[in-house]
Amino acid sequence: MPSIAQAITQASQSLSASSDSARLDAEVLLCYTLKCNATHLLAWPEKTLNQEQTSLFNQLIEQRRTGVPVAYLTGKKEFWSLNFKVTTATLIPRPDTEILVEFILNKFPAKENLKLIDLGTGSGAIAIAIASERPNWEIIATDISAEALIIAKENAQQHQISNIQFIESNWFEQIQTQRFDLVVSNPPYIAESDPHLSQGDVRFEPLSALTSGETGMNDINQLTTESKEHLKTNGWLIFEHGYNQKEHVYKCLNRHGFQEITQLADLSGQPRVTAACCTEHT
Secondary structure (H helix, E strand, C coil), X not given: CCEHHHHXXXXXXXXXXXXXXXXXXXHXXXXXXXXXXXXXXXXXXXXXXXXXXXXXXXXXXXHHHCCCCHHHHHCEEEEXXXXXXXXXXXXXXXXXXXXXXXXXXXXCCCCCCCEEEEECCCCCHHHHHHHHHCCCCXXXXXXXXXXXXXXXXXXXXXXXXXXXEEEECCCCCCCCCCCEEEEEECCCCECCCCHHHHCHHHHHCCHHHCECCCCCCHHHHHHHHHHHHHEEEEEEEEEECCXXXXXXXXXXXXXXXXXXXXXXXXXXXXXXXXXXEECCCC
C-alpha cells in the first residue's frame, strides 16, 4: 500500500493531463478519503494507506481524471469562508461570485434592516453568505429546483442561519406583490452554443442553471424587466453575468430606466457583476 506522499505523487501524475490543479486535487481528495485536513498530510507523509483507503482514493482519482469536479466528489465547496454542501442539482460556488457579496456588504451597512431576495439560489451560497454577515436583514431565497432548495436549506441549517425564507419559484412567480431593497442573482447566462459547455467542470453541472438562450441574455432580460415590479424606490438590482456581456447588460438596464449602473471585474479582471439602482418602479 502507498504512503501519503506516494499516493499524492502518483495521483498528481495521473491527473496532470486532465487538471490544471492536479496536486491540489489529489491532496483535497486524499484529505476527504482519510477524513483529515491538509496539515495531517504534511505532518505524516510516510503514513501508509490501508486497502480500503487506497481503493476509495483510486476511485476518486479516476473519476476526477474523467473530469468530475472535485466539489461533486467530496460533496462540499468553500464560499465566503463557509463550507457548502453541493450536489449535481446545484452549481458549484465560485470565488468570482464573492465579488457580488462583497459589493453588497460594502455598500449597505449592517445597521440598515433591508429586505433582500436571491433569485435562483442553488446551494444558497449568496443568500447564506450575506445572511451570515447581516443577521438582521429579511432574506428570501428562491429556486425553480426543489432539489436545489433542499440542499440550500441544509446549508442554512448547518450554518445556523435563521433569517432566510426559502421558496420554490421560477424567478418572481410565487413572490406576488412583495417589494425589496435588493434583488440579487447569479442567473444562467451562458449562450446555448458556447463551446465552454463541453469543457472542464461545467460539463457536469446542471445545464438549466448555466444556459439562457442563443446569446445567454434571456434570463437577464427577464430578471431586469421583472425586478422593476419588485424593487422599492431606490432599490438595487445586482447580478453576475458573462465576461462578454458587459455592454449588453448595460444597455438592458439603461433601457429599463435603471440608474447608477456600476460594473465590477472578477479576479482575472473580466467584467462579471453589474449593480444598478431603480429610482422609479412600475
